[in-house]
Amino acid sequence: MFVDKEKIKYIAKLSKIKLSNKELDQISKQVEQILEYVDQLNEINDDIEPLENISGNYNRLRDDVIIDFNNKEQILKNAPKTKDGFILVPKVLDN
């Protein structure tokens, strides 16, 4: 047993995704199956460096120059709710 439903429920909460009971059942089962499969990686020696960056570029910096962006309107049009040129969201801090 690699993973139980409670664990998946907790991970879903961390991922900010609500799951129906049916989805929770299916995802628990399928994630368990995947984790069983990927367990074979544990036979690899730990003395090899992990490779995360395949491009080989590190911190290629550019000059910090302001560039005007001329399509602010479209950005606001994409927002679900706006007011006076701002994006409206539910209250962040509860009383």
Added chain:
Amino acid sequence: MINIEKLKITNIHNSLINKEYTCTELIQSYFDKIQKTNKTYNVFSSLCEQEALEKAKNVDEKIDRNEKIDLLEGAPFSVKDSICTIDGYTQAGSNILKGFKSSFNATVIEKLLNKGAILIGKTNCDSFGHGSSTKNCDYGIVKNPYSLDYVAGGSSGGAAASVALDMCTFAIGEDTGGSIRQPASFCNVYGLKPSYGRNSRYGAISYGSSLDTIGPIANNVEDIKIIEYAIKGVDEKDVTTIYDDKNKTDINVKTIGIIKEFINDGLDKNIKDLFYNRLEEYENKGFIIKEISMPSVKYAIASYYLIACSETSSNLSRFDGVKYGIRSNDTKLEDMYRNTREIGFSFETKKRIILGTYSLSAGYADKYYKKACIARNLIKTEIDNIFNNVDVILAPTCPTLPFEINPTVALDPMTEYLADIYTVMPSLTGICSLNIPLGFINNLPTGMQIIGNRLEEDKIIEFAKI
């Protein structure tokens, strides 16, 4: 009526400057074809007919004034729904981006538009690239151009089908673990996954950032070369783009490598026969075929899915209902996040986010994510050594024929992942790979990859012409 069947970019260019037809007539012919076929195959998620016809008019005026036009000028192309374009919608195949219109063009798109190529619409894909059949597309499944009972492949299924069905001259797709090459093989077209960093990813909606690449799909290899040359290059908006100024004079191929671990019981016998027939042809032309061993490739699927899902769990946190896309009606912030993502994401996307969050979470990151990156290094080291001994590697693109849309026995999800075995290795190692058609089995197309070392696109493209 213009015959648009398998039109090449150079054909179009010559016909336009010789005034055999106008650009407006050309673009209209493609839209007529789309009108006739899109309902059946579900290739496009949105169209830009009005904008495209206006651009065509401009091209016609230029030609009338005897101005010089670029080779790509007037050539109609489609773009995968997960790449940002100002015209049309950019919904990444997902409900969560329903109605989203990008405020900017991806760098590769901007380059094509500057050369005068004409965007005609956005093509369906698995949501956020999560899948290899477009059955995870929230806007419906794309049907195979050769048989309606089968999938067009994925995730760039619409892109490959749009080319195969002559709904455009070429397409721009996105490939994280095979998403250009596998649908190209299922649709009998050419598709290039470039080396990581050769083409800018700016404007591609990220799936797995260390794996994502943007590349062309076309009916022939000459067009692949023209498009790749138009879109490649360093972009200051994508720090992972790499300089490609090595003077690669030697594009000759003498030795072809075959990865022995790829030829196993999982490979369809008929595909195997076609593949070996093709190898024999190369051998008869004087190429040396070398069998090579790549023991670490058995870890490729595990490494790929852990890395891709870890990165996607992080990348997709931006879809929270605040700035774009849909938003649930909740008045509490936490509920809004969770419900928006519940309604907006497909089942497969949720599963991948959860798998990724799990493999990155405290107590598990060393066991899963880090191990996957160690495996990646092992695979990379082996491929570097292999390219000391061979010029290109040939491999099937997919071990099976296109999947049935409604199979009698549903495919196990893990079995579906395993079908990516031949395409994830080049993705993990950042090298380039081109799908070329291999032939038909029971009227269904199949493909083969020409895999080249990092930045050796010229070599694999020239080899594909042989």
